[in-house]
Amino acid sequence: MRITLVGSRHFGVTTLNTLRQHGVDIARVVVHDGEDRLAAAAKAAGIEVVVQADPKIVAASEIAPNTDLIVTAHSHARVSKAALAAARLGGIGYHPSLLPRHRGIAAVEWTIKEGDPIAGGSIYHLAERMDAGAIAAQDWVFVRKGETARELWERALAPLGQKLLGDVIDYARTHKTLPAKPQDEQFATRAPSLAGSEH
Known part of the structure; x- marks a missing residue:
């Protein structure tokens, strides 16, 4: 591959x-x-x-x-x-949220800003619209009380991204195709850049 x-x-x-x-x-x-x-x-x-x-x-x-x-x-x-x-097979990327929630550049910051108790990561198919492609893999993690966006990213979301990517790559090598589950648009939220955001 x-x-x-x-x-x-x-x-x-x-x-x-x-x-x-x-x-x-x-x-x-x-x-x-x-x-x-x-x-x-x-x-x-x-x-x-x-x-x-x-x-x-x-x-x-x-x-x-x-x-x-x-x-x-x-x-x-x-x-x-x-x-x-x-x-x-087109393209895939990792987005540090449970898509379609928090589409955009500052997903981790919005997870913290909105007080979400659960965060997550999605491997998604690259598409015309930003972060809107079908989901290939997804998993969730708990957010710790008082955690910053950077801490959440480094502790849980970056490692989750590598694990999910590895799973999808292994699947693609075996099946010569990628899983694809359409996102449910009714749950889509935006995560535009916040001033001074790290990611």
Whole structure:
């Protein structure tokens, strides 16, 4: 299974390591910044690195040839329709909420702000609308009283993302397809950026 990984920062590096542990072929890493730590980790592992021409969008030409699946990890770029079509199984990403709740860039912050007792993570199919694609895997965690968004992310949601990603990758390798359960739009809520948010 050949994967193009699109991402950045620490979560991108962790995802790179998770994918390697699950024995897939990472054909290429796509980053918005050639100085990013994910780019450095990929180069160190002997993986080809491509820097996006436009930091806001991933073009079809930036996806490695014969890619089976695009995986995004801490990428704020939209993967274009043509780029998704260039991969046999399309693309998946991790969102740190129980989608369709808290769609948007500040999901963890909104989980805390709204006093949710339960948080969660979703591996979802990349689609035209942000965070609106079908769910491939989902699980939940309890939120501790007084926990900050960063603490919740580091303690529970980042590790949950790696576990769910590993499960979905293993499923895709075995079944040559991805689970897909449509999101229920009536429960969708927005999680727009809050001033000073970390994620």
